Amino acid sequence: MQFIRKLAAAVLATVLCSPQLACAQPTVTSFAPTEGLTMGWTQVVFTGTNLGSTSAVRFDGVDATNLIVDGSGTRVTATTPAHARGTVAVELITALGTAAAGSYTYVPQPNITNLGPGEGSMLGGTEVTITGSGFTGATTVLFGSKPATRFTVDSDTQITAVAPPQPAGLTVMFEISTPIAHMPHPMGYFTYTVPPELRPTVTSVAPRWNPPAGGVPVVLTGTNLTGTTAVRFAGQSALSFTVDSATQVTAIPPPAPLQSAGVEVTTGLGTAQGFFLYASAPALASASPTTGPTTGGTPVTLRGSGLLSTTRVSFGGVAASSFNVVDDTRIDVLTPSHAAGNATVQVVAESGTAVLSGAVFAFVSPPADGACGAADGQERITPPTAGLCSAGAAGSVAAASGAFAWTCAGQNGGADSRQCSAPWPLSGVGGLRTSLALPDPATNQGWGLDTAVFDTALPAPLPGGASTQHRALRLVLSGGSAGSSAQFTVHYSEPVPAGAVYLKYGPSPQGLNCNGAACAQPHWYALPGSTAVFASDRRSVTLTLTDGGLGDSDAVPGHITDPGLPVLLAGAGGGTGPVSVPALGPWALTVLALALPLWVGLGRKTNQKR
Incomplete structure (x- = not known):
């Protein structure tokens, strides 16, 4: 052809x-x-x-x-x-x-090689960047069958298009057309999603559990719940439900096996999930062991029932260091650090709270091993230092067998606890010695000992005819709250004479060896028998001093100060009897408080006042 x-x-x-x-x-x-x-x-x-x-x-x-x-x-x-x-x-x-x-x-033929993002809101408005080639002169960009709300040809290789509204869940393909051609087949995919502001949510579930039999109404609170079509507990449809409002649905859980979990609320715009558990109410039957050191770390096995949903274990209100829910009947726990004493064991679960009935866990102070240091000749009663215990923190100070005894404790730890001893200091005539004992501040309303010393001179002459073999004990206590009382005991190497009273120096309430305005001025007065209690063997006296009150000579809140000593008044033991005396001042109580529970040696002979 x-x-x-x-x-x-x-x-x-x-x-x-x-x-x-x-x-x-x-x-x-x-x-x-x-x-x-x-x-x-x-x-x-x-x-x-x-x-x-x-x-x-x-x-x-x-x-x-x-x-x-x-x-x-x-x-x-x-x-x-x-x-x-x-x-x-x-x-x-x-x-x-x-x-x-x-x-x-x-x-060239228009060609799409990539696009992003690949999804966007059903409401439209998502800006999509399309890359490829042959885009110059593009006249149409289609999201499926719908044209883009608007688009711009950025270059021959890029178009930016805004997605039109379309139903949620729809996945569409793209087409790009130019004056001379359009793509012979669609390329690229875009999925329409429900925006977060329209999706259903569940923010709370109350109660968060049901027994395995189900049937206890549960209130589900959240957002966008108006169109709820289904409620499921542990994958099973609720026995019934009502849509109370856009923020609340009430449902009846069906029966389900123990340990089944989860709740779902479905609307036309998605499914929301919340926490829910089928569990029994917790009960504690036993704890083993039932005692451990205050430092914590003791493994304890708790047994009972309904323990599967446990969220917290505590001893005396202090959360356990850790715990592991082994099964519905057992929890393995490590005890926390806790003050010495008995502590209630409590389990908090999603299904309720349980307390170990009729039993407690006893925290005990661990044994300590300390090295002794020099304490001989200590004249002032001060908080023990490294001079008393060469290693570790000194513990309580007590009097035993005519000597001060410090128990060394703390950083050395261990079971070989031992005491360091030193002779009592002279605190009066004829070799008389005295020591001081305070309870631990934790049991003495916070009061501890700052300082204590035997003065060689009295602050003022004793009342006429009064006599004593002791020096005046001047001390400062601190650490307690304003207006509270501190207690401590003074021990003597020889009995205090019968009829002697404990004489204090400072201001006092009305009637304690003073009248009217004179009571506000320092003076000698005897502490009442309820405030200065002598032991039956007369070898010790236990004093109770009140901050800002009886036995406190200063006006500083939180401090108790005052000198004092046993005195035989004129006529005592067949004479006039004791006279009233003011209580120790805050300065004195402060001194005692800092000493903590310790027996402190006090020294030197007391000059007998003339």
């Missing part, structure tokens, strides 16, 4: 260009379209004159296909070959010569 076409063209050229006729030149006056895809296959129509002998149409030297020459010689149709992107020259080859048609532009 090609041969016949060329032969016909040659014959026609011979006729037209014979010596008798002028040779007619082929011309192209127009063609369309003037651009097409790089893949070719675009049909182009050329119009002009003397085109009847056209044997080829060439795009940048490459022959087009499907050549059709109209019989009138004014129209030629051809299909473009494939070519790289760009503008090329087009020409028609005829028997009468070559006719230049002009320029033809090859453009």
